Amino acid sequence: MGRRVTVRVPATTANVGSGFDCIGIALDLYDDLSLTLLDDPRELSIEVFGEGAGSVPLDERHLVVSSLLTGLEAWGVARPGMALACRNRIPHSRGLGSSAAAIVGGLALAWGIAHPGEPLDLAELTRISSRLEGHPDNAGAAVWGGAILAWFTTDEVRLIQLDVPDALATRVWIPEFEVPTAGARAVLPDSVPRADAVAQAIASSALPLALERRHDLLLKATGDLLHQSYRASLMPQSWDLMNRLRADGVPAAISGAGPAVFAIGTAEQIRVADECGHEGFVRLGLGLGAGVQLRCSD
16 A cells, blocks of 8 residues: 555643643643554554653554554545554653653544545544543544633533633753653542632633733642642652742743653743752753644655
């Protein structure tokens, strides 16, 4: 067959402090996936370069492949033979949406096989990827790009794109150590004090407005009482860096389930962030990223 499908999919940061499980932002950091279709449907080869090389499975358990197969089944297409090459730049188990990127990327590859030459159906990708990933904030941001507000209803995913201006800049600080998402979820309590819930409701209500127009509200709106403090013992260096940034007036949060630290703010706030000590972290200056991109060729 020889037809090739390529996909670029962004890293994402979720929560942004108070927007727990509902606010996501795509970042300018991408995994590139290249799939060559083969004649024999039994053939499957996987190469991984960069993040995850030597540690992820190289069979149907690979998250890109399993998501691709789910997409083919959903769209009623028989499995072809496949040679997959993954060039990964998104760190794993750091709270930067590597799993969401793999799921969205695999589904986008499946769309390219099932609907060659047709534009991606972003709503369909959002629906399936959110169910597979479990969190529409990460999955939705990877699909659409930019900043989004997303949530599950009984039978669908609702998503609103936020109009975040170029005047805001982002930073990510990435430590060497990992924190698996399952472990970070396990330490969250089943209930929180009423006062904390009320304060969180106020902050999360203000967060979309702060991101779009009222940048003076960003520091307060990115405050959190539902999840970050309960995870502090799993990532004390990240917890310390986030609190030092916030004490200096920088709207900073733990990225997703951590341990990366994310900040979004005005040029002055990011200048202050750059001057803060962050030993043991790799600092990346990023912008709001584009969503998943698909290209098919013969």
